[in-house]
Amino acid sequence: MINQEVLYRGKEPSAIRKLFEQGKKLKEKYGEDQVFDFSIGNPSVPSPAILNESLIALINDSSDHPNNSILHGYTSAAGDMNVRQSISSYLNETYDAKTDANYIYMSVGAAAGLSISLRAIVSSPDDEVIVFAPFFPEYEVFIDNAKAKTIVCYPDYNTFYPDTADFESKIAKNTKAIIINSPNNPTGIMYKEDIIVEITKILKNKEKEYGHPIYLISDEPYRELIFDNERYPFITNYYDNSIITYSFSKSLSIPGERIGYILVNPKCEDKDDLFAAICGAGRSLGYVCAPSIFQYMIPKVLGVASDINVYKENANLLYDELKKIGYHVVRPDGAFYMMMKALEDDDQSFSDRALEYNLLLVPSASFGVKGYVRIAFCQSKNKIIDSIPQFKKLYSSYT
Amino acid sequence: MINQEVLYRGKEPSAIRKLFEQGKKLKEKYGEDQVFDFSIGNPSVPSPAILNESLIALINDSSDHPNNSILHGYTSAAGDMNVRQSISSYLNETYDAKTDANYIYMSVGAAAGLSISLRAIVSSPDDEVIVFAPFFPEYEVFIDNAKAKTIVCYPDYNTFYPDTADFESKIAKNTKAIIINSPNNPTGIMYKEDIIVEITKILKNKEKEYGHPIYLISDEPYRELIFDNERYPFITNYYDNSIITYSFSKSLSIPGERIGYILVNPKCEDKDDLFAAICGAGRSLGYVCAPSIFQYMIPKVLGVASDINVYKENANLLYDELKKIGYHVVRPDGAFYMMMKALEDDDQSFSDRALEYNLLLVPSASFGVKGYVRIAFCQSKNKIIDSIPQFKKLYSSYT
Numbered sequence: 001m002i003n004q005e006v007l008y009r010g011k012e013p014s015a016i017r018k019l020f021e022q023g024k025k026l027k028e029k030y031g032e033d034q035v036f037d038f039s040i041g042n043p044s045v046p047s048p049a050i051l052n053e054s055l056i057a058l059i060n061d062s063s064d065h066p067n068n069s070i071l072h073g074y075t076s077a078a079g080d081m082n083v084r085q086s087i088s089s090y091l092n093e094t095y096d097a098k099t100d101a102n103y104i105y106m107s108v109g110a111a112a113g114l115s116i117s118l119r120a121i122v123s124s125p126d127d128e129v130i131v132f133a134p135f136f137p138e139y140e141v142f143i144d145n146a147k148a149k150t151i152v153c154y155p156d157y158n159t160f161y162p163d164t165a166d167f168e169s170k171i172a173k174n175t176k177a178i179i180i181n182s183p184n185n186p187t188g189i190m191y192k193e194d195i196i197v198e199i200t201k202i203l204k205n206k207e208k209e210y211g212h213p214i215y216l217i218s219d220e221p222y223r224e225l226i227f228d229n230e231r232y233p234f235i236t237n238y239y240d241n242s243i244i245t246y247s248f249s250k251s252l253s254i255p256g257e258r259i260g261y262i263l264v265n266p267k268c269e270d271k272d273d274l275f276a277a278i279c280g281a282g283r284s285l286g287y288v289c290a291p292s293i294f295q296y297m298i299p300k301v302l303g304v305a306s307d308i309n310v311y312k313e314n315a316n317l318l319y320d321e322l323k324k325i326g327y328h329v330v331r332p333d334g335a336f337y338m339m340m341k342a343l344e345d346d347d348q349s350f351s352d353r354a355l356e357y358n359l360l361l362v363p364s365a366s367f368g369v370k371g372y373v374r375i376a377f378c379q380s381k382n383k384i385i386d387s388i389p390q391f392k393k394l395y396s397s398y399t
Numbered sequence: 400m401i402n403q404e405v406l407y408r409g410k411e412p413s414a415i416r417k418l419f420e421q422g423k424k425l426k427e428k429y430g431e432d433q434v435f436d437f438s439i440g441n442p443s444v445p446s447p448a449i450l451n452e453s454l455i456a457l458i459n460d461s462s463d464h465p466n467n468s469i470l471h472g473y474t475s476a477a478g479d480m481n482v483r484q485s486i487s488s489y490l491n492e493t494y495d496a497k498t499d500a501n502y503i504y505m506s507v508g509a510a511a512g513l514s515i516s517l518r519a520i521v522s523s524p525d526d527e528v529i530v531f532a533p534f535f536p537e538y539e540v541f542i543d544n545a546k547a548k549t550i551v552c553y554p555d556y557n558t559f560y561p562d563t564a565d566f567e568s569k570i571a572k573n574t575k576a577i578i579i580n581s582p583n584n585p586t587g588i589m590y591k592e593d594i595i596v597e598i599t600k601i602l603k604n605k606e607k608e609y610g611h612p613i614y615l616i617s618d619e620p621y622r623e624l625i626f627d628n629e630r631y632p633f634i635t636n637y638y639d640n641s642i643i644t645y646s647f648s649k650s651l652s653i654p655g656e657r658i659g660y661i662l663v664n665p666k667c668e669d670k671d672d673l674f675a676a677i678c679g680a681g682r683s684l685g686y687v688c689a690p691s692i693f694q695y696m697i698p699k700v701l702g703v704a705s706d707i708n709v710y711k712e713n714a715n716l717l718y719d720e721l722k723k724i725g726y727h728v729v730r731p732d733g734a735f736y737m738m739m740k741a742l743e744d745d746d747q748s749f750s751d752r753a754l755e756y757n758l759l760l761v762p763s764a765s766f767g768v769k770g771y772v773r774i775a776f777c778q779s780k781n782k783i784i785d786s787i788p789q790f791k792k793l794y795s796s797y798t
Binding site: 001002003004005006007008009010011017021040042043047049052055056059060062063071072073074075076077108109111112113114115116119120121122123138141142144145176212213252253254255256257258270273274275276277278279280281283284285286287288289290291292293294295 | 400401402403404405406407408409410416420439441442446448451454455458459461462470471472473474475476507508510511512513514515518519520521522537540541543544575611612651652653654655656657669672673674675676677678679680682683684685686687688689690691692693694
């Protein structure tokens with residue numbers, strides 16, 4: 001009698017969440033120190049000081065105001081216009097991006113942004129949405145919710161870039177959208193300009209061939225977390241029918257607060273209808289507005305990010321040490337994830353074995369590829385150092 | 400090519416939102432003072448001081464903490480367990496309610512709670528959900544999103560209580576749920592114990608007749624806003640298959656911050672599956688967790704509410720003055736809404752006429768009944784006083 005589809009989603013929480021809960025239990029048993037929880041992307045670097053300072057300033061200012069309910073009151077459904085304008089200006093200055101505040105929708109994080117965007121564009125159960133493995137497993141949940149089909153493209157395992165031949169062959173007349181995610185969860189790989197150009201060139205040709213838009217949804221919660229000062233190519237500059245879903249969760253270390261935005265490229269076909277459909281989808285799913293105090297905070301923290309050097313140091317340290325032990329690992333360009341080849345074919349079984357050494361590693365099957373585990377290295381440096389002997393023991397257990 | 404259903408929801412924002420936006424324009428033209436915006440339920444009473452104090456204390460405590468990302472980090476998807484336990488204890492002590500923290504899901508406001516609950520229980524496009532007119536128009540949006548049919552029951556216009564004979568006749572084998580809302584938006588009427596007993600008695604008989612649960616969803620954002628110290632009958636004490644959706648928006652004057660909960664009665668049939676389906680529905684719709692700082696704030700403010708005497712005074716003042724002018728108004732028991740009979744059959748046309756006098760009144764058609772307007776009197780007392788001459792002019796224009 002209950003909805004079986006969502007019951008399944010509730011009973012089978014993501015492998016990541018499951019490990020996260022297992023980790024909690026291990027910590028109770030062995031103590032926090034003895035457990036190496038690489039399961040969840042909870043940023044470990046404190047938020048920049050200006051974030052908490054801005055929140056306090058907003059609260060104090062509002063308390064002085066004759067009606068302090070403004071700070072905590074409803075904003076327009078798409079978000080406060082001043083906030084949206086400041087985001088648009090920031091993006092235009094930083095990326096020469098030609099965004100427009102009228103096509104920015106403040107969302108309750110990027111997950112909401114994705115679920116809303118997909119609900120807005122999927123119009124038939126025959127619609128297909130292409131994702132590139134390895135991919136964030138919730139993509140499939142949101143595509144399901146929008147009642148479309150998920151089509152998986154496979155990577156070039158040397159680079160973890162999309163296999164563009166496979167991609168091209170999988171675009172069909174029912175392809176409604178593709179989702180790209182760079183810097184990527186779970187690989188930490190950033191798509192450089194050449195691959196963005198290649199992907200969008202294929203898409204443009206296919207749009208012409210089929211005579212309808214194929215939306216490129218770019219999921220960018222890690223855009224500010226790129227090592228080595230590389231600049232991420234801003235998608236709207238490369239492809240007209242594009243939508244960006246962004247979250248401040250990772251760059252500002254506030255994943256629990258749920259604040260982000262959906263940006264519709266002003267060059268999108270039917271941009272006004274698309275934006276209206278996004279507002280309508282948000283409304284239908286029960287989103288009234290994004291948390292107001294976090295909206296008002298945004299203009300004060302644009303361009304600020306948590307100290308990513310911590311993640312970079314962790315990445316280098318872990319990469320070097322794991323290499324030394326003998327593991328096959330792929331060096332990340334950003335974010336706080338790294339893929340490591342499992343020491344047996346079955347990544348679930350490898351992850352289970354790792355648990356015996358109090359190492360929480362997410363099996364790659366949940367990201368749509370086999371034979372790897374994801375290591376979320378958003379941890380203290382000491383935690384990384386202390387984990388190395390455990391990785392050694394795990395390795396030895398296979399030899 | 401875009402989803403037409405949500406496009407419609409985006410292009411046709413609720414009458415309330417539409418008036419709210421029209422009000423903004425009128426204010427720009429005539430000045431804030433000259434516009435009497437009774438359109439939206441944005442609480443006018445400042446949040447209790449302890450709310451902002453608690454937020455600042457949480458931020459300061461977290462800044463002292465070696466890893467301040469805990470405050471702003473992910474919680475479990477259903478919410479922080481300590482928070483859920485404190486809510487459960489509070490409800491059990493206050494209402495002798497026998498709730499259980501394991502069946503409380505922290506939601507991004509009551510709108511999210513409703514959309515999620517409906518998504519969780521609706522399992523067939525033949526499913527029907529009964530609402531009682533006049534009703535909050537978004538109910539229909541959320542029922543649509545869950546792909547069920549909305550069945551409207553009509554009120555007794557003398558009391559604005561449900562017409563129970565009409566209700567009984569509309570329950571059918573496909574009835575999956577009913578939604579009640581008390582104190583009610585748009586009438587401000589509270590269902591006293593006798594009507595709750597009558598409604599649940601009918602439901603229990605129909606459950607027996609059809610051999611399956613009929614869920615009672617009780618939407619209670621105004622539970623703490625009851626004048627005259629009346630106690631709202633706590634639904635789980637009256638009916639087993641019940642779900643409460645709650646929001647702190649109105650009681651704490653924080654509607655922009657989006658924090659509330661879904662409470663599943665531990666006596667519900669298949670309570671574990673139902674709760675899992677709620678978690679799964681939340682996940683599918685893109686909800687990751689409710690804003691973390693507002694979760695952590697809740698235990699410090701349970702049982703505290705904004706000063707409802709302000710609303711009570713407004714209610715009495717407005718009721719008396721409108722009566723004096725000659726209007727037919729229905730005295731509210733709580734919340735901050737009042738229904739007033741339009742002076743012509745067409746409530747939209749009456750609302751349009753009111754706009755000429757800078758009075759923003761929501762036509763009742765959007766709540767599923769004809770011939771009334773809703774007055775949201777969450778305003779300063781002076782605003783209410785200043786509006787009276789405008790109401791007089793509006794009245795005169797009809798005589």
